[in-house]
Amino acid sequence: MLNLDFSILNWGLIQGFILKGLWFSILLTAVATAGGIFFGTLLALMRLSGQKWLDAPAALYVNVMRSVPLVMVILWFFLLVPLLIGRPIGAEYSAVVTFIALAAAYFSEIMRAGIQSIPRGQVFAGQAVGMTYGQNMRLVILPQAFRNMLPVLLTQTIILFQDTSLVYAIGAYDLLKGFETAGKNFGRPIETYLMATVTYFVISYSLSSVVKSINRKFAIIR
């Protein structure tokens, strides 16, 4: 049995290595969620538009993003984005762009289900009072769809938070990288991997407990 030594865990280690990574992981999750909901809703509206020229490209985008392994998507963006914009970008910046694009694909499926869960009568009611398509979506359909799908959106955000650890592939400095770097510097990799495990577990588990209670409180009673 190996001797574990957790004495390296102190404020200095947290401040020096962990906080920077934790901040980036949270920021990446938050930006990807916000961007993903925005672009995902647009994709969902394209798919439900009934217009072939809008539906087909959106469907293609979503299906391609969902069928390629996440790590490969991260590598593809890291390769292609600098080629497209003509100058090198850092791993962190590339990670942000990648995760917004990924989240848009995943959230669009959720928003599509959410919009479809709204009874047709709601759409007709909006049209009957003379609302335009934009007004109807913004004031009647989307608020209800969003509320119906809130637990699923939050669960997807937790999955997204866990997936951000995959930016390891391009060397971005996230929570996992923070613990790994600390482990290398102090020569205690086993301990820091265990700390990383506990940190990810505590964050994900508490968030999913929050989602469960929201699920009970926010559900629309019909």
Place this chain on the structure above:
Amino acid sequence: MAMDWMVFCKDTLSGDVVAGCFGKGRDITYLDWLFSAWGWTVSVSLTALVVALVVGSIIGVIRTLPNSPWLTRFGNGWVELFRNIPLLVQIFLWYFVLPALVPPMKNFPPFILVVLALGLFTSARIAEQVRAGILALPKGQRYAGMAVGFTTVQYYRYVLLPMAYRIIIPPLTSESMNIFKNSAVAFAVSIPELTQYALQVGEETARPIEVYLAVTVLYAISALVINRIFAWIEKRARVPGFVSSGTGAGGH
């Protein structure tokens, strides 16, 4: 951008283009290497799928057992544990941490460690599906089994599970496709699978776009084949008059 597909016909050592694109004797081309990497991806994924199905079924079943609160709690704990830790972190745990803490595990080949990591990670998801499948059956099915004098094992084996598995074939299909995608994470511990190939050969040949494209297409083909196999199983296993899938688990 001009593509140069001849890159796959090059010898991995000399860099010369080999006629026929497959190496002869001891020499290997990047194409040979690509297929070997695909083999690793397929074998890691399929072995992990077997582990996930077996463990996931056991955990899923014990979460639905009547009058066994501790087994149910154990099953729930299992699912929470494996679901709330990122897969990459779990891979590091199996690869670096556990062998350091449990000395006999030092002799495990990396393949086994990665298969265990991926398999148990997926087992938590499959356990959720198996549980949902069993709970989706009307309560009367369970009672009917009890009424004809079956033991618990018997009514699970002959009454509940055959129907539950049919119900969950659609989510099992997407989970099986996921396992192929998730196997890409094995690159982090240097398993010579497709993503590792993409990273290494993309750099070596300075032709990353061609290499990434080939790898991405192979992942897509793998997922498609799995999808077709499950569609075939679903068709073969269909019980006449019993609507098990079709529109699937989405609903409201």
